Amino acid sequence: MNSEKIITAPSGYFALLLFFVLGGAAGYYFAMGHPIIGAAITLFDIIIVLSGLIIVNPNESRVLILFGNYLGTVKSGGFYWVNPFTSKKKVSLKAFNLNGQQLKVNDSVGNPIEIAAVIVWQVKETAQAVFAVENYLQYVNIQSEAAVRHLANSYPYDHIEDETASITLRGGAEEVSHMLEKELNERLGRAGIEVIEARISHLAYAPEIAQAMLQRQQASAIIAARRLIVEGAVGMVEMALAKMTEKNIVELDEERKAAMVSNLLVVLCGEKAVSPIVNTGTLYH
Known part of the structure; x- marks a missing residue:
């Protein structure tokens, strides 16, 4: 595999000056009645000098190939003269x-x-x-x-x-x-x-499963939220029972504790606001 070889080509301004000089010389010989010499100079001027001029724009390059052989790459922007018989492939270096x-x-x-x-x-x-x-x-x-x-x-x-x-x-x-x-x-x-x-x-x-996957994501989110709510509610109930016991607010037997836990969990875990019911009797009547 060919590896890149960066070359520096001669400036094209000297070749452009030579092009005009040879053009003037060709005109002179045509005027002096020497058309063969004038034609030869014109062909040399066009084939050798003019066709070898290239312009390399910024962020561009020219890959030079001569008769199947890779000569090198001109990467610097500018005006150059290269071997007129080379194939000049333009390759952009832009993003x-x-x-x-x-x-x-x-x-x-x-x-x-x-x-x-x-x-x-x-x-x-x-x-x-x-x-x-x-x-x-x-x-x-x-x-x-x-x-x-x-x-x-x-x-x-x-x-x-x-x-x-x-x-x-x-x-x-x-x-x-x-x-x-x-x-x-x-x-x-x-x-x-x-x-x-x-x-x-x-x-x-994909469209064929998008709705089902959306429902699955929503269900997973609801389950995660419910899990968090239940964990928080259990902690709050535990704290309430501990505080009541610590401060001797009221003595609760196991059945009363179970009823209190049930009521608190319903209040804390319910989706809607609850309507309180005042019990004027006792738990057993």
């Missing part, structure tokens, strides 16, 4: 933004999800980008899609599906982005591509 399409894949536990990623990349090794792959733009698109699919297959969507998972697509955004960026650099390194940033831009359950 590209790939907004991947939404893919429908299965996560690690088999749930169908929709996922898409935004990838920022640029060419670092021009020789590999030109010679290692057929079309590096198409190569980036295909390998990026494959990396996103592999990422989705490696982790569950959420902890609801796999409570033992340390990383999920939904909860581990930073870790998932880091893993995606690492895999993309491994895949695209062959083409001389460096991934600057990669992040998940879209993540959702």
